[in-house]
Amino acid sequence: MFEAKVASGNGEQILSRDVYRLGHRLDFFRMFSFFFSTVGHYFSTMVVVLTVYTFLWGRLYLALSGVEGGAKNQSISSKAVGTILNQQFVIQLGLFTALPMVVENSLEHGFLPAIWDFLKMQLQLASFFFTFSMGTRTHFFGRTILHGGAKYRATGRGFVVEHKRFAENYRLYARSHFVKAIELGVILAVYASYSPLAKDSFVYIALTISSWFLVVSWIMSPFVFNPSGFDWLKTVYDFDDFINWIWSSGGAASEANKSWEIWWYEEQDHLRTTGLWGKLLEIILDLRFFFFQYGIVYQLGIAGKRTSVAVYLVSWTFMIVAVGIYVVIAYAQDKYAAKKHIYYRVVQLVVIVLTVLVIVLLLEFTPFKFTDLITSLMAFIPTGWGLISIAQVLRPFLQSTVVWDTVVSLARLYDLLFGLIVIAPVALVSWLPGFQAMQTRILFNEAFSRGLQISRIISGKKSTA
Template identity: 50%
Template sequence: MERGSTNVRKVGQSTLAWMVRFHYGHPDIFDRLFHITRGGISKASKTINLSEDIFSGFNSTMREGNITHHEYMQVGKGRDVGMNQISSFEAKVANGNGEQTLSRDIYRLGRRFDFYRMLSFYFTTVGFYFSSMVTVLTVYVFLYGRLYLVMSGLEKSILLDPRIKEDIKPLENALASQSVFQLGLLLVLPMVMEVGLEKGFRTALGEFIIMQLQLASVFFTFQLGTKTHYYGRTILHGGAKYRPTGRGFVVYHAKFADNYRMYSRSHFVKGLELLILLVVYLAYGKSYRSTSLYLFVTFSIWFLVASWLFAPFIFNPSCFEWQKTVDDWTDWRKWMGNRGGIGMSVDQSWEAWWIGEQEHLRKTSIRALVLEILLSLRFLIYQYGIVYHLNIARRSTSILVYGLSWLVMLTVLVVLKMVSIGRQKFGTDLQLMFRILKGLLFLGFISVMSVLFVVCSLTISDVFASILGFLPTGWCILLIGQACAPLIKKTTLWDSIMELGRAYDNIMGLVLFLPIGFLSWFPFVSEFQTRLLFNQAFSRGLQISRILAGQKDIGEFE
């Protein structure tokens, strides 16, 4: 499927050559006479046909041609070695597969293939991306289903059934055995078999162990999120575009702000959502509290969350050096504080980046916007469920209890609106007045919350639960506001939506930065990361370069 196939793919390519094979990558040889006499291979669309080369394979197959695989020579293909460059490449390919899914070529081939050829067709084109998206969606469905069971009290009523208590042991055994396969052993099996055929099964087993020690599972789990996000967003909104990735040997320290801009919406937001789901499920769930079943059920999801949140920093050279951490924090605060303007790039201002992240919503259809809004409503489940579990509810199921909880959200929006007005009037010329205004608003908000804390007899657990309940609600309001931006911009609420987005990005950035800052205190963490990412010769050269460079910035090599 790609030029310069490696050992791992050689067996698969030879097998697929006599069934169905589509060339994805730069074509090596075209039969010019065959294609010219059958309409050529040019396409009129630059978005649907983003992955232009594979459509030549589609056309050849539909016109009763074939794509063969000849092993004349085998060389290694130069590719990017930086985390961000690899993610950009994966995003580009995922976008291309999303557009392929929407194309008429896939439809025509799917209607004409027999069952066995359809299996190979699924494997060689959009099947892997579709199955990856279904895998991630299954995690969401499972956790939100569990959230509903816990918050509605249905789980508790089920556990009180004596028949369930007697039959819980077989369920534990079944889930325990299933969790072993959830670690990805079935996905690893094809790689072990192919390497075993090439070099022997002892070598294949050794390579598998080395890959795990090099945190390959963390890397590929993170790339699973990249594929799912861009593939799903392309299917929903379209808008695929070419992403330059480069071909050079690039190993450099990416700033925290760069990583946040690149992975915020694709990984960090989703990872924190799953994290809150797991915490709420652990806090309110009763089913697995006294058994090890909770660990078996959620271990793979915890691993997914950790990979999506921290993989960009684990594979970022010099990420845990103290000076680099200080510089990253300074750069992050400067980027968050700068106001956007006409012609300002995304790496200079948070506002410019935030507006650019919504570009796909401006070019999509009404049906996609409606679906985006409906999907955003899932965040209201947190607030609705947690409000009725607080002491303030007094076990009341009245809808007024839920309605009163929205007063808190309206108060937050009013405060954000006042901050936005203050930023416009005092932010440039009267910095002192602006800071005094923010301080007074903060003290007023804390005072109101303290009165509610005393009057309603709230406990610390109630406050923590309220935060878990209202944070997703604010994010729901933010997503709906972004989807309805053309309408909201005609009112005075757009500045409040922007300030709400800035507040959430500040919170997410702080949550992600705290573990990095803590680990940067310990010098051995940075040394361990260098040995993990690079071989011994490169690690030694990196240390020598630091000594020779002195005070110069030595975190970048190209």
């Protein structure tokens, strides 16, 4: 939260009249000094993340459009050149970014102590921490530039050895890290499925290893540095608490930490105060989620290798039907689930039978394949999130209509899905033996780690007595 507060403040600075005047009136060298000692660090960090986004979206476009495959077929392969480039990649991997720090420490402490400090930082997972911090600065700095609205955030001075529940971590980092990491992960997965270059494992690793590290860091860092973050029992309790928070109806006197709906509305506060250009830019940025559908529908078997725009337009019927089915089931649940439960079950049965019947007819009379169902999820789930994001921008026009209730209900399901995706690797690591002790040793010194283990043994004996 402290990083978010400072990043938002620097975003407001870069929009201020004072910075504008200083930037125009200082000489070249003083202007550089002013830039890099104030807003420059945050601006450079944002450019790094935007570069990753541009690179991955560009590679995905080349793969889905077939340009990458055509370029590969026309290129002249040379094993000698490939070997040279592979060796160069291995040497450069992470070296140039860490070289300034190693050189500076070498001048102050000597070469061997500098190397040892660098290795110790990696063992303490410093790369995870600073990569996650980079995402925090980028999100709040960029959002403040687009919409303004920097505000005071009570960071507090709480005791550091305190386990934070999963729901609290999700509320803090869902929009700034988790959703973005899932987006990049989906891009990398789709690229691996449809890129001809991804068939060569080394080429794919060389192109995407840093991006995968970014995804893992943004998802796992809040739990890696969370005391007892990989304790299985605490993970189970955290999951139950998260589910209760998601489905809590809230109320007029409720707070964001007790109701998902209150938190969801608070996350849109910056869209209420932004201007027309801010809303327009937000909608343009949200349109990127539609590209998944545009690129993947042409790869489905039912498309029959057709490339006309009609294929993309027809694919929207799936979105309309899917939303229609959800609205029907939600309406039946609200009206019949409590008192006339048999009617609700009849509606569910009719929907399931009709869905199965349509799938059977498609398999029989069209080039539709059963794998198209799984592949289409990668296309239409991002489209749904894009529609929800645009609906949040258009909230003043939609909130008084019946559409808004559907938007809120679908957004709840998406946050539930995102939460399950994030907690899945945490639960896996918590279930495997040894990771909890390893995390405790990384976070705390040896004496505290030993005392923590003894306290667990004592508390376990008390609970069984």
